[in-house]
Amino acid sequence: MERRVPEVDVTTLVAMPDQETDSAAFSEEALTHLDTLYRGALRLTRDPDRAQDLVQDTYVRALRYQHSYQAGTNMKAWLFAIMRNLFWDRFKGGRQEDLSLDDLGDFALYDTLKDTSAIPETQVLDRIAADEVVKAVEKLPPLHREVVLLVDVEGFSYKDAAEIIGIPIGTVMSRLHRARQQLQKQLYDYALESGIVPAEKTA
Amino acid sequence: MSIGMTCDECMQRLDEFVDRELTDAEIREVKLHLEFCGPCEERFQFQSDFKRLVRVCCEQDKAPAALREKLHKILF
Numbered sequence A: 001m002e003r004r005v006p007e008v009d010v011t012t013l014v015a016m017p018d019q020e021t022d023s024a025a026f027s028e029e030a031l032t033h034l035d036t037l038y039r040g041a042l043r044l045t046r047d048p049d050r051a052q053d054l055v056q057d058t059y060v061r062a063l064r065y066q067h068s069y070q071a072g073t074n075m076k077a078w079l080f081a082i083m084r085n086l087f088w089d090r091f092k093g094g095r096q097e098d099l100s101l102d103d104l105g106d107f108a109l110y111d112t113l114k115d116t117s118a119i120p121e122t123q124v125l126d127r128i129a130a131d132e133v134v135k136a137v138e139k140l141p142p143l144h145r146e147v148v149l150l151v152d153v154e155g156f157s158y159k160d161a162a163e164i165i166g167i168p169i170g171t172v173m174s175r176l177h178r179a180r181q182q183l184q185k186q187l188y189d190y191a192l193e194s195g196i197v198p199a200e201k202t203a
Numbered sequence B: 001m002s003i004g005m006t007c008d009e010c011m012q013r014l015d016e017f018v019d020r021e022l023t024d025a026e027i028r029e030v031k032l033h034l035e036f037c038g039p040c041e042e043r044f045q046f047q048s049d050f051k052r053l054v055r056v057c058c059e060q061d062k063a064p065a066a067l068r069e070k071l072h073k074i075l076f
Helices: A010-031 A035-043 A050-065 A073-090 A109-116 A122-125 A130-139 A141-151 A160-165 A167-194 B007-012 B014-016 B024-036 B038-058 B065-075
Strands: none
Touching: A010 A050, A010 A073, A010 B065, A035 A073, A035 A130, A035 A141, A035 B065, A050 A073, A050 B065, A073 A141, A073 A160, A109 A122, A109 A167, A109 B038, A122 B038, A130 A141, A130 A167, A130 B038, A141 A160, A141 A167, A141 B038, A160 A167, A167 B007, A167 B038, B007 B024, B007 B038, B014 B024, B014 B038, B014 B065, B024 B038
16 A cells, blocks of 8 residues: 655654643643533533533644644633634524523512512522522523633633633623523522522512 | 712622622722622622522533543543
């Protein structure tokens, strides 16, 4: 069988040992973000198998484009940007209604509880089960969900979140605001249904 | 009574305050108001507790060991 002999560039040969060390260091650092990326993927896809596929594809792409990563910059943000781009490439066929949010006006859980409930507001938060919070996050339309993931869960600044998504900071802020309203409304409904907040007190 | 900023002005900074997006000077202004305004202080505390609740609840999953091994093979 005929084999093509790859052209050898002397400069790359000389640079080899260093590049290998760099590549190992890159992979090492990238793997420290695995749990974080997996969690994000799980919330985005809402499915463990799809989340694993998404994370794996993210690492494969990161490895391929590692030359475009500048050492010392925010690798977590860089990896998240790759992952959300992959996710959205796949999501394009998604249903349109998944993208919109109900208009909740000025709903704020604190004010609602203050007006209608005899229970101290913070006690209500303490009684909400963790998986109900996760469910509420996963029910958000993906555009809003990803902002909550980036800013609230991963602690990215508005600026980093804006760069990862590729939108203006103002859009990050408005999406975040509406996402939180929606989250609080859902958790309020859950608190009513589950009796954490007694229903008869509501106006 | 309002110290420095009004309650409305303070509430407008709620999201940015809990997200640590304000400048040091702005933080000082907000904190000054909160120190003297119980209702706003409670409201801010609630929002910050809510943010923490979302983070803590969503942080609990860990990547499966099989995925980690697979990636190790891909990366090294």
